[in-house]
Amino acid sequence: MADIKPAQKGLFLRKSELRRGIELLFFAYRDFTAEADRVLAGYGLGRAHHRVIYFVARQPDITVSELLAILGITKQSLARVLSHLVAERFVEQRAGTHDRRQRLLRLTPQGAALEAMLTDLQCKRFAETYNAGGAESVAGFTQILRGLLDEPTRAQLLKLSPDHGD
Amino acid sequence: MADIKPAQKGLFLRKSELRRGIELLFFAYRDFTAEADRVLAGYGLGRAHHRVIYFVARQPDITVSELLAILGITKQSLARVLSHLVAERFVEQRAGTHDRRQRLLRLTPQGAALEAMLTDLQCKRFAETYNAGGAESVAGFTQILRGLLDEPTRAQLLKLSPDHGD
DNA sequence: GGTTTTATGTCAGCCATGTTGACCAATATG
DNA sequence: CATATTGGTCAACATGGCTGACATAAAACC
Numbered sequence: 172m173a174d175i176k177p178a179q180k181g182l183f184l185r186k187s188e189l190r191r192g193i194e195l196l197f198f199a200y201r202d203f204t205a206e207a208d209r210v211l212a213g214y215g216l217g218r219a220h221h222r223v224i225y226f227v228a229r230q231p232d233i234t235v236s237e238l239l240a241i242l243g244i245t246k247q248s249l250a251r252v253l254s255h256l257v258a259e260r261f262v263e264q265r266a267g268t269h270d271r272r273q274r275l276l277r278l279t280p281q282g283a284a285l286e287a288m289l290t291d292l293q294c295k296r297f298a299e300t301y302n303a304g305g306a307e308s309v310a311g312f313t314q315i316l317r318g319l320l321d322e323p324t325r326a327q328l329l330k331l332s333p334d335h336g337d
Numbered sequence: 338m339a340d341i342k343p344a345q346k347g348l349f350l351r352k353s354e355l356r357r358g359i360e361l362l363f364f365a366y367r368d369f370t371a372e373a374d375r376v377l378a379g380y381g382l383g384r385a386h387h388r389v390i391y392f393v394a395r396q397p398d399i400t401v402s403e404l405l406a407i408l409g410i411t412k413q414s415l416a417r418v419l420s421h422l423v424a425e426r427f428v429e430q431r432a433g434t435h436d437r438r439q440r441l442l443r444l445t446p447q448g449a450a451l452e453a454m455l456t457d458l459q460c461k462r463f464a465e466t467y468n469a470g471g472a473e474s475v476a477g478f479t480q481i482l483r484g485l486l487d488e489p490t491r492a493q494l495l496k497l498s499p500d501h502g503d
Numbered sequence: 504g505g506t507t508t509t510a511t512g513t514c515a516g517c518c519a520t521g522t523t524g525a526c527c528a529a530t531a532t533g
Numbered sequence: 534c535a536t537a538t539t540g541g542t543c544a545a546c547a548t549g550g551c552t553g554a555c556a557t558a559a560a561a562c563c
Contacts, residue, residue, distance in 0.1 A: 183467050183475040189460040190395070191498060192467070192475075195482040197388075198494065200366045201409065202487040219549055222363075229356070235511065243367070248550055250512065272510045272559050294355040300484030301349050301358070304477065309349040309358075311470065311477020316361040318466030321368040328364065332357060383519055402540065414521055416542070438529050438540045508561070514554085522547070531538070 196319075203296065207289050214285065219252045220261075221289060224278065227262060228286040229331070232275040234267065241327065261285060362485075369462065373455050380451065385410075385418045386427075387455060390444065393428060394452040395497070398441040400433065407493065427451060 182188065204218060211221055226241055227233055239249055253276075256262040261282035267273030278286055301309050317325065348354065370384060377387055392407055393399055405415055419442075422428040427448035433439030444452060467475050483491065 181467070181472050181475075183472055184464050186460060187498070188475075189463045189467070190456070191479065192463045193391075193456075193459055194494065194497070195479060195486075196366060196369065198490050199482040199485040200362060202490050203362065203485050205487075217548060225359075236509095244549085245551060246512075247514090247552085251549075254512090267510095270510075270560070272557090274511070290356070290359075293359055294352060296485060297355045297358045298350055300481055301347070301355070303484055304480045306347050306349055307473065308477035308480040309347075309354075311474035312481035313357065313361060314470045314474040315466055315478035316365040318469055319365040319369050319462060320361075321371075324364050324368050328360065331360070332353070385520055400540085410520085411522060412541070413523085413543085417520075420542095436530070436540085440541080504563100506562080508559100510559080511557085513556075516552090518549105518551075520548085520550100523545090525543085527540100527542075529538100529540080532536085533534105 203293070206296065207293060210289060210292065215259075216256075217252075219248070220256055223249070223252055223256060224261060224282060224286045225290065227276045227278055228283065228290070231277050234273045234275060236273075238276065241331070256282070369459070372462065373459060376455060376458065381425075382422075383418075385414070386422055389415070389418055389422060390427060390448060390452045391456065393442045393444055394449065394456070397443050400439045400441060402439075404442065407497070422448070 207221055208218055211217060222242055223238065226238060230237070235246075235249065235253070238253075239246060242249065253262065257264060260279050263277055263279050264274040265277075267275055304312070320328070373387055374384055377383060388408055389404065392404060396403070401412075401415065401419070404419075405412060408415065419428065423430060426445050429443055429445050430440040431443075433441055470478075486494070
């Protein structure tokens with residue numbers, strides 16, 4: 172990093188370009204999540220519930236521990252939203268087969284329907300943008316986002332989808 | 338969008354690829370903001386304070402209204418963090434010259450120092466990633482993030498940096 | 504078999520940051 | 534001049550993070 176000559180190595184390393192990246196990430200994340208938030212509000216749910224539903228759909232029979240590791244929050248934070256989701260019949264729990272302390276989490280049909288609606292909504296936004304941008308833009312987008320991750324998160328994502336780094 | 342043939346139009350429109358995008362955005366945003374959050378915690382400040390400091394630095398003598406429009410939060414949410422920042426001498430206010438109801442906001446030297454430290458930290462992460470990815474990845478990254486924005490946000494960003502859409 | 508570790512849950516309570524609604528003051532406008 | 538708009542304050546509430554203490558059951562270990 173010490174020997175960078177902006178004019179040669181790339182104008183994209185100018186401070187103003189870096190600030191643009193910071194700002195785009197902030198606004199894109201905000202706008203992107205806001206859309207699902209509005210739907211969730213109609214069900215009396217929040218963003219935290221969405222994350223749980225999303226990752227339970229992604230990996231059925233996930234345990235509480237695994238979910239905690241993915242979300243990076245505390246037991247109590249998860250317990251609050253999870254017990255709410257169970258009470259409202261979006262998620263169901265059963266004891267683990269090998270280790271009966273574990274609670275394997277799955278979506279109920281109602282939960283699956285909600286997850287599908289939310290994910291379709293978000294996928295639609297991505298699909299339109301990807302489609303407009305083309306394969307190269309998508310490749311650049313994922314490349315840079317991956318680069319912004321902390322190393323442990325990168326490892327976690329590999330576990331989530333083994334072909335992650337294509 | 339109805340006539341897409343994934344095999345031709347792009348594998349990046351597969352559901353699994355779209356989910357990957359959703360997840361990358363979530364984790365990248367989380368990891369990216371967490372770094373600054375740790376610094377801020379040492380000053381007894383939070384992410385909301387950071388946003389204010391950032392945009393006041395970006396546009397000195399910004400008014401409260403303009404800041405509200407950029408941040409997209411309510412007056413009260415802003416007033417809380419802003420009055421804290423003023424009390425702790427990170428931000429100073431003066432009455433507007435034309436309209437004396439307005440409060441023009443600026444960073445104090447202390448505020449400017451903090452902003453510089455945080456922005457340098459975040460720019461460093463971006464610069465390393467951009468440098469590793471190259472100009473094409475950066476172009477794709479910004480293209481896709483811009484596509485994910487709501488239309489009003491896109492207009493707002495143009496006001497913030499007129500050459501935004503290059 | 505008894506002890507320790509692990510997986511999970513529960514309770515109380517704190518903090519940061521979002522929300523709404525009532526309200527005040529300064530300015531702009533018909 | 535009267536009223537509407539704009540800029541800002543305060544009180545009160547909701548969400549979703551956090552900590553720490555503790556309970557229980559199952560599993561693992563010696």
